[in-house]
Amino acid sequence: MTEAGDTRPAEGEARAPRQSGLQRLIRHVPLIAPVLLWAVPCWVLLHGGQHWPPPATPVGTALFALALVGMPFAMARGHGRRQQDRAAIVGDTLLGVGWVLFTWSVLLGVLLRLALTVAGVGESQDRARIVSCAVLGVTAVLLGWGYAEARRVPRVRRLDVVLPRLGPGLDGFRVALITDTHYGPLDRARWSARVCEMVNTLEADLVCHTGDIADGTAERRRAQATPLGTVRATRARVYVTGNHEYYSEAQGWVDLMDELGWQPLRNRHLLLERGGDTLVVAGVDDVTAESSGLAGHRAHLAGALSGTDPDLPVLLLAHQPKFVGQAAAAGIDLQLSGHTHGGQIWPFHHLVRIDQPTVAGLSHHGVRTLLYTSRGTGFWGPPFRVFAPSEITLLVLRSPRH
Known part of the structure; x- marks a missing residue:
């Protein structure tokens, strides 16, 4: 029992943690x-x-x-x-x-x-x-x-990516990546159409969009997003949610992408075969999905890989590069991400590095996992890109056994 006027906490009473100056x-x-x-x-x-x-x-x-x-x-x-x-x-x-x-x-x-x-x-x-x-x-x-x-149509960045487990039948498989289009207050419908035309010149087997389609609801930005329906791929067009979808009715964007002919890979996968070899293409919701409170939305890698042959190579779509920790632990071969914009306006990339393991380009993680982080196709917020050019990426998958 404490005396009257004694401001010290009673025994067992939790003390409020003292905050540091920082x-x-x-x-x-x-x-x-x-x-x-x-x-x-x-x-x-x-x-x-x-x-x-x-x-x-x-x-x-x-x-x-x-x-x-x-x-x-x-x-x-x-x-x-x-x-x-x-x-x-x-x-x-x-x-x-x-x-x-x-x-x-x-x-x-x-x-x-x-x-x-x-x-x-x-x-x-x-x-x-x-x-x-x-x-x-x-x-x-x-x-x-x-x-x-x-505001310009991004240049195409091409690179070969060797995946040790990729079968020879899939050597030369072409993957086009766009991400972070961020359709928003500035109307970019014409820009969107020109980006899609550029993607079509790449003659990709697989086209991926790794999230942050727009700032605003699907209903509000539909005109800018509609050209995505004209994108062509010989095998599939796939999409995963980004964190900005969860600021503006993510399910509406999932539904619109499905309507435009893209397959939303919401913690699921598909199998692509060529020349007798198979590639697993999987996708997860953004890491912020669960905190959005939207029913059924969360990043669930085990669910995305459920039922797959563990000996097959896996290409994973995850919006944020920092998901690569889970990807590496699961033995994913290649993760494709965006989110960072390469910093967008120099020297903001130094702040991005505090939250993400990489800002742009190809990096190696764990035993065999490669991560490719795109600088993004559009821009968020300020209509400027300084020393962080946008990109459309063409990754050509290579088999060491070819």
């Missing part, structure tokens, strides 16, 4: 990040000793303040319950502009100032103005180039 900081990141995103370039461009003639500094500062307030407001209206596409475009664009401005304000604000000091550019006003002009110039070039990169 944990407390992480809790405030959503509030701190937008402020830093706009405050840092505002200081580098306007308040770092430039002494711009009036009214440049007060007007510029007001614009940065407007962006700081307007970006989260627009994104909330665009991606929240209201789902207003125009607001989403404004918010997403501001996010991309802010990220590029912030990145190059930090880099040039430090490195270029140091270089100018070493070079003998002594007056602080001259140094500050040169840095400001450099930041604005680099940002303008990267945003213009990044916008063009995001």
Whole structure:
């Protein structure tokens, strides 16, 4: 029994865990990040000793303040319950502009100032103005180039992948991969049609879409997704859900893909035969599916492989690369994934690596499992791709016994 006024917990009473300084900081990141995103370039461009003639500094500062307030407001209206596409475009664009401005304000604000000091550019006003002009110039070039990169039809990336268990009859089997199309507020119906035309030129045996078809419901983005029905494959067209499907009625997307002639591999598989040899093509729901609360949706690899011959090679579709841990434990031969966008806007890929084992390309895991991570076919949110080009991938499977 504790005395009156004693604030110590009674015996057996759980103590609230004390949070570290880092944990407390992480809790405030959503509030701190937008402020830093706009405050840092505002200081580098306007308040770092430039002494711009009036009214440049007060007007510029007001614009940065407007962006700081307007970006989260627009994104909330665009991606929240209201789902207003125009607001989403404004918010997403501001996010991309802010990220590029912030990145190059930090880099040039430090490195270029140091270089100018070493070079003998002594007056602080001259140094500050040169840095400001450099930041604005680099940002303008990267945003213009990044916008063009995001909106163009992706280049085709071709590579041969040797699978030790692949039978000689399947040597040369062609797998086309598209992923993360992210049809969204910017209408990309024509872009979608051109992507599908490009896929058809590859004459693939199997065409795969590894999720994140769109941002929005199937009903809302149907016009942009409809060209997927024109994709041709000699054997099959298969699809698995991504995490963004679970933000917008995933079952509607599963149903639409089925309607368009794609086979949703929801924890199931199919067998493809050629030249007397067989390939298992399996798929799992995204790892976020179970937390969505949608009945019957979860990533279940054992269910996807149920009834298969363990001696057959397996090609697995899983939206997120981090599923490769389970794939490697099960002895999967090749996993195809997307999700990362290759970082989309440099240097965001460093943050992606915190959550995913790989950002792009072919990697080896466990005893025999290969993982191919696509940089994605479209883009999410900000309509920019900087040093992370989109791709349509053609993987040609090779047998070592051919």
